[in-house]
Amino acid sequence: MQTFVIDFETSGNTAGHVPAQVACAVLDADGAVTRRFVTYIQGPTYLDPWVRSNLPHLTLEKCNVGMTFADAMAMAFDGVQPGDTIVAHNAGFDVHKIMRNNAAKAPMAAEALKHCKVACTMNSTTNFCKLAQPPRSRRPGFKWPKLTELAAKLKIDTRDMQLHDAAADVELTRMCLDKLAELGLYSHATGQFDEVVGTTSAASTKSKSAPAAVTSKGSARLPARKPAARFKLPPVVLDEVFGHTSAQ
Numbered sequence: 001m002q003t004f005v006i007d008f009e010t011s012g013n014t015a016g017h018v019p020a021q022v023a024c025a026v027l028d029a030d031g032a033v034t035r036r037f038v039t040y041i042q043g044p045t046y047l048d049p050w051v052r053s054n055l056p057h058l059t060l061e062k063c064n065v066g067m068t069f070a071d072a073m074a075m076a077f078d079g080v081q082p083g084d085t086i087v088a089h090n091a092g093f094d095v096h097k098i099m100r101n102n103a104a105k106a107p108m109a110a111e112a113l114k115h116c117k118v119a120c121t122m123n124s125t126t127n128f129c130k131l132a133q134p135p136r137s138r139r140p141g142f143k144w145p146k147l148t149e150l151a152a153k154l155k156i157d158t159r160d161m162q163l164h165d166a167a168a169d170v171e172l173t174r175m176c177l178d179k180l181a182e183l184g185l186y187s188h189a190t191g192q193f194d195e196v197v198g199t200t201s202a203a204s205t206k207s208k209s210a211p212a213a214v215t216s217k218g219s220a221r222l223p224a225r226k227p228a229a230r231f232k233l234p235p236v237v238l239d240e241v242f243g244h245t246s247a248q
Contacts, residue, residue, distance in 0.1 A: 001029055001083055001084055001085065001189065001190070001191060002026055002027065002028060002029075002034075002079070002080070002081065002084045002085075003026070003027040003031075003084065003085045003086075003087055003177075003188065003191055004024055004025075004026055004027075004076070004077060004080065004084060004085070004086045004087070004116075005024065005025045005026075005027065005087045005088070005170050005173050005174050005177070006022070006023070006024050006076065006086055006087070006088050006094055006095070006170065007022070007023050007024075007088060007089070007094060007166045007169040007170045007173065008020075008021065008022050008093075008094050008098045008166065009021040009022075009051075009055060009058055009164065009165070009166050010044075010051075010098065011044040011045075011046060011047050011048065011051060012047060012048030012049075012050055012051040013048060013050070014048040014049075015044065015045075015046045015047060015048045015051070017097070017098065018043045018044045018045075019041045019043060019044075019069055019072075019098055019102060020040065020041055020043070020044045020047075020051075020058055020063050021038070021039070021040050021041060021058060021063075021066075021165075021166045022038070022039060022041060022072050022073075022076055022166055023036075023037065023038035023039075023076075023165075023166035023167040023169070023170040024036070024037045024038075024076040024077070024170065025037075025170050025171065025174050026079070027174065027177075027188060028188075029188055029189045030188055030189075031177065031178055031181060031188035033174070035078075035079075036167070036170075037075055037076050037078075038166055038167040038170075039066055039067045039072050039075065040058075040062045040063045040065070040066030040067070041063060041066050041067060041068070041069055041072050042063060042064060042066050042067065042068050042069070043063065043069065044060060044063050045060070046060075047059075047060060054164055055164050055165070057162070057165055058165075068105075069102055069105040069106055070105055070106040070107075070108070070109065072106075073099075073106040073109035074106070074108065074109055077109055077112060077113060080112050080113060080116060082115035082116070083115065083116070083117070084116050084117070084191075085116065085117045085118070085119055085191030086113070086116055086117070086118045086119070087118075087119045087120070087121060087173065087177065087191065088118070088120060088121070088173070089120070089121045089122050089147045089150070089169070089173050089176075090120065090122045090144075091118050091119065091120035091122070091123070092120065092123075095118050099113075117191060119191055119192065119193065121147070121150060121173055121176055121177070121180075122144050122145060122146075122147075122150075123144065124186075124193035125145055125150050125153075125176075125180070125185075125193070126141065126142050126143075126144055126145065127142060128153065128180075128185065129142065129143075129145040129149060129150060129153045130142055131143040131144075131145055131149060147163070147169060147172055147173065147176070148163065148172075150176050151172055151175070151176060154175075154176055154179040154180070155179075156172070156175050156176065156179065158172060180193070
C-alpha cells in the first residue's frame with residue numbers, strides 16, 4: 001500500500017478557493033518517501049488579501065505558467081492503485097472540497113482515485129491534542145488542531161519551515177505521521193489511526209458506566225474493561241467523493 005500525503009493552496013475564501021498550488025509526497029508501507037511533487041496550478045485570476053499577505057511565494061504570475069489541474073493531478077497521483085491512502089491535514093477541505101469540486105477538470109484522475117481511502121491528520125488527532133475550544137465556540141469536544149498545533153504537540157520544530165507553502169505543509173504532515181507512528185498511534189502499513197486519538201467529543205470520551213455487579217458478599221464489583229483497540233479508525237473510501245457507489 002502507498003500513502004499520498006497531499007496539500008493544496010488556493011486563491012482564498014473571497015476568491016472562491018481556486019486551486020493555485022499542490023504538493024504530494026508518496027510513502028511506502030514503511031513510511032519512506034518514494035517520490036515528491038509540487039507545482040503551481042493555472043486558473044486563479046485573483047488572490048484574496050489574506051493569501052497575498054500570508055503566502056508571498058504564491059503569485060498569479062506563477063500560477064499562469066503552472067500546470068493545468070488535470071496535469072497536476074495526473075502527476076501528483078502517478079502510480080496510484082486501488083486501496084492506496086490519501087492523507088491530508090483537513091481532508092474535508094483538500095479532498096472533499098477541492099478535489100471533488102474540480103473532479104470534472106481531471107476525470108482520469110478522479111476515476112483512478114475512486115477506490116482509494118482518505119485519512120485526515122486534523123480529525124484523527126483531535127483527542128490526542130486535547131485543545132480547548134475558543135470561548136464562543138458551540139461545537140462540543142476538543143478543538144480541531146491546526147497543523148502547527150499538532151506539530152507542537154509532537155515536539156516538531158517548525159521555525160525554519162515556510163508554512164502555507166504546499167510542499168512545506170506536506171513535509172510537516174509527513175513528519176507528524178512519522179511521530180504518530182513512533183507512538184503507536186498511526187500505521188504506515190494500513191494508513192489508519194488509533195481510535196483513541198480521533199474526533200470523539202470530550203463529553204463522549206467519558207464512557208457510560210455500566211451498573212456495578214453485586215457479589216454474594218454484597219460488595220460492588222465493577223464491570224471488566226475491554227482492552228483498547230488499536231488502529232480502528234477506518235479511512236473513508238473515495239468512491240463517494242467522486243460520485244461513485246462502492247462495490248464493496
